[in-house]
Amino acid sequence: MPLVSRILIKASFVYLAVGLILGVLMLINKAVFISPVFWFLIPAHIEVMIFGWIIQFTLGVAYWILPRYLEDKGRGSKPMAYLIPIFLNIGIVTMVSSDLLNWNGMKLTGRLFELMAVLTFVILHWKRVVTYNK
Numbered sequence: 805m806p807l808v809s810r811i812l813i814k815a816s817f818v819y820l821a822v823g824l825i826l827g828v829l830m831l832i833n834k835a836v837f838i839s840p841v842f843w844f845l846i847p848a849h850i851e852v853m854i855f856g857w858i859i860q861f862t863l864g865v866a867y868w869i870l871p872r873y874l875e876d877k878g879r880g881s882k883p884m885a886y887l888i889p890i891f892l893n894i895g896i897v898t899m900v901s902s903d904l905l906n907w908n909g910m911k912l913t914g915r916l917f918e919l920m921a922v923l924t925f926v927i928l929h930w931k932r933v934v935t936y937n938k
Contacts, residue, residue, distance in 0.1 A: 805868050808885045812864030815889060819856025819896070823849055847903040855918060856896050863888060863925055870929055880928050888928070891921035 826849040833842035867888070872879055879885065895917030902910035 806879060806885075808882075808888065809864045809868035811889045812860050812867065812892075815893060816857050816861035816864060819852050819860065823853040823857055826852065844904070848900045851896060851899045851903065855892070855899070859922075860889075860892060860896075863892070863921075866929070867925070870932055872932065880932060884924060884928050887924050888921050891917050891924060895919075895921060 826845050830842050830845055830849065833839065867879070867885065895914045898910055898914035898917060902908065902914060
């Protein structure tokens with residue numbers, strides 16, 4: 805398994821643990837009311853579980869399992885591949901911190917980083933998939 809896939813998958817499991825902790829805190833607060841502050845964790849919980857866990861895990865597995873180039877058996881540009889987890893995790897951390905600290909101006913920046921990660925993934929893999937159609 806390539807290193808980029810391992811980075812994405814391991815990071816996704818870290819986000820899964822963080823998301824589970826946030827979810828447990830909110831459920832405990834629902835059963836035994838502790839503080840209304842816990843309800844402000846909902847946007848961070850959603851961000852961590854969807855983008856941090858599901859999407860990051862999916863990108864890691866897809867990078868590993870999508871076909872390689874036919875000519876040289878490679879997966880494309882490695883520096884470009886390492887931009888995927890960097891952009892995605894910067895975007896997730898920016899979104900979670902903007903949710904927790906109520907920085908609405910930073911939400912666009914976080915989403916742009918997440919979009920750059922997905923676009924980098926698509927650009928990197930488009931030619932790999934298309935070469936098998938010929």
